[in-house]
Amino acid sequence: MNSRIGYIAANTFREAVRDRVLYNLIAFALLLTGAAVLVGQISIDIERLVVISLGLTAVSLFGLVIAIFIGIGLVSKEMDKRTLYTVLSRPVRRWEFIAGKFFGLTGTLVVNAAFMAIGVFAALSYVSSHHALIASDGWVLLALYFIVLEFVIITGLALFFSSFSSPLLSAVFTFSLFVIGTFSEDLRGFAKMAHGLTGLLVTGISYVVPNFSALNIIDQVAHGHGVATELIGLNTAYALIYSLAVLAGATLIFERRSLK
Amino acid sequence: MAAIEIHQLEKTYSVGFWRKRPKRALSPLDLTVEEGELFGFLGPNGAGKTTTLKILMGLVFPSSGSARILGMELDDPRMKAQIGFLPEHPYFYDYLTGRELLRYYGHLSGVAPKQLNTRVDRVLEQVGLKEAANLQLRKFSKGMLQRVGIAQAILHDPRVVFLDEPMSGLDPMGRREVRNMMEELKSEGKTVFFSTHILSDAEALCDRVGIIHLGQLRGIGAVEELTAGARAQVEIVWAGTGSLSGFKSLGAECHIAGDTVRAVVTPEKQDAALDLLRREHLRLISVTPVRRSLEDYFVEKLGKSAESNRPNGTAGPKMQSDAEIHSAAASEHSRPHTGIGKS
Structure with missing residues (x-):
């Protein structure tokens, strides 16, 4: 990473911290503590399942909200407030600005997810009979890694929409793609059944929208099942290629934009 | 070497939602600013000053034409x-x-990390923000933001400094400090290109000025060149309202404010006018040669263009009000100060 990208990323991270984005961790901690205490009292043998499901879903949703609400303003807010003027009049190329913003927000989400992961493991340890983690908890780490890959794609998408549309529309587009992407496996199933133009159209859409179903292994992990190890490489490559493609799109659009 | 070279630079925006129509923000503009020059880019609001600066900074792309700064393309990081x-x-x-x-x-500007702290301290002191250095910008006043803006513009010791309305939001002391700083930059051999609609600032500071209106360059040159050539006049101020008819017969314009009269006559009529005052036993306050100010030139140039651009029945550009707003400031420098307003 060149130094200018690093400085822009660090500034984006600092903005998130100073805007008290990490305060969401308090809400997350309260939620998880409450859940751990509650399931410890009312459930029999499914405490781990509940804590893992709830914990990982909360990590995913909290991160999704942060990724969308910060991501959609990464470019448009800087344009509206004209803070971009004093950045782009320096030896900073537009693609470096996009890359810096992307890494800054991704870094924020990774730090946020890391703190949440500590919370999930603490809750797991609390509800375990011997207050100790077991070998299958390693899969929880993998599920967390896939959630981070999900964040990488969502950040890229939010940044992409932010490079040409208003924050509100960017939020709508990004969230819509997240929802559609969550059901992308169903979409592919439907595409196989459809014929003619509809079949072609649905197949095209199912491959263009991000495949978040493949990144969601919360259910398997909560039930103590593992996943095929080749999925790690495939999902990593998929997330990197997808986010690189949307970032390239964001850069292409932003390179041609005249600022207000 | 030319610091800034602008050749046939043009910018047209599309306006309207359904039926897009072109709106020209900048007509083909040709301009050269030499290195070490302090250049003022003048014009009323909406004249095209900021558009020109944004194009030079690579924030807006021109519709046609080209520009170079320090002999390099506008997108060159060097x-x-x-x-x-x-x-x-x-x-x-x-x-x-x-x-x-x-x-x-x-x-971001590539200042070496070892030098950065020293540079930051120096510019903070230069713009008078040393005490507020560790205060968040959300607590800054408008004037303080303007100062920090100037600090970031000169922090990395640039060869060319572009300032868009640098006096905006500053109190009289702040304006004076910015003026001094701009003169200091010039004395260090830097090129300063600044846009303003405050004519007194341009008149006091600039080696040359360019006047832009409705996207067209209306005039360019040294302030002395632009303000020369007009018919010289003499302003005579006295106490007492007698002898007005005598003055009017000399072709003078008379303005009364309370007990004081201000008359403007040609130099040839000066002796006759003074004789008149002596005969009437009126108390002379001042006799001052009036030179044409940049404001006069500005209003004249913009007035002509307003006439030629104004459709029937529509109001002209806001040039008159700008001139009015800043005439008080202009009087600090070029006009004889009499303390008498027009009646």
Whole structure:
């Protein structure tokens, strides 16, 4: 990473911290503590399942909200407030600005997810009979890694929409793609059944929208099942290629934009 | 060597939602500013000053034409490392302190980390923000933001400094400090290109000025050149309202304010006018030669263009009100100060 990208990323991270984005961790901690205490009292043998499901879903949703609400303003807010003027009049190329913003927000989400992961493991340890983690908890780490890959794609998408549309529309587009992407496996199933133009159209859409179903292994992990190890490489490559493609799109659009 | 070369630069925007129509913000503009020059870019609001600056900074792309700064293309990072820019009504990351902001910009401009702290301290002192260095920008006043804006523009010791309305939002002391700073930059051999609609600032500071209106360059040259050539006049001020008819017969314009009269006559009529005052036993207050000010030139140029551009029955551009707003400031420098308003 060149130094200018690093400085822009660090500034984006600092903005998130100073805007008290990490305060969401308090809400997350309260939620998880409450859940751990509650399931410890009312459930029999499914405490781990509940804590893992709830914990990982909360990590995913909290991160999704942060990724969308910060991501959609990464470019448009800087344009509206004209803070971009004093950045782009320096030896900073537009693609470096996009890359810096992307890494800054991704870094924020990774730090946020890391703190949440500590919370999930603490809750797991609390509800375990011997207050100790077991070998299958390693899969929880993998599920967390896939959630981070999900964040990488969502950040890229939010940044992409932010490079040409208003924050509100960017939020709508990004969230819509997240929802559609969550059901992308169903979409592919439907595409196989459809014929003619509809079949072609649905197949095209199912491959263009991000495949978040493949990144969601919360259910398997909560039930103590593992996943095929080749999925790690495939999902990593998929997330990197997808986010690189949307970032390239964001850069292409932003390179041609005249600022207000 | 030319610091700024602008050749046939043009910008047309599309306006309207359904039926797009072109709106020309900048007509083909040709302009050259030499290195070491302090150049004022004047014009009323909406004249095309900021559009020109945005194009030069690579923030807006021109419809046609080209420009070079220090002999390099506008998107050349080597060139951008050697320029500083203060936008109009600057807005910065308000969660940062003044020092953090300058450090951030210093990094982006490629200032060596070892020199950065020294540079930041120096510019903070230069713009009078040393005490507020560790205060978040969200707590800064408008004037303080303008100062930090100037600080970030000169932080990396640029060869060319672009300032868009640098006096905006500053109190009289602040304006004076900015003026001094611009003169200091010039004395260090830097090129300063600044846009303003405050004519007194341009008149006091600039080696040359360019006047732009409705996207067209209306005039360019040294202030003395632009303000020369007009018929010289003499302003006579006296106490007492007698002898007005005598003065009017000399072709003088008379303005009465309370017990004081101000008359403007040609130099040939000066002796006759003074004789008149002596005969009437009126108390002479002052006799001052009036030179044409930049404001006069500005109003004349803009007045002509307003006439030629104004459709029937529509109001002209806001040039008159600008002139009015700033005439008081202009009087600080070029006009004889009599303390008498027009009646």
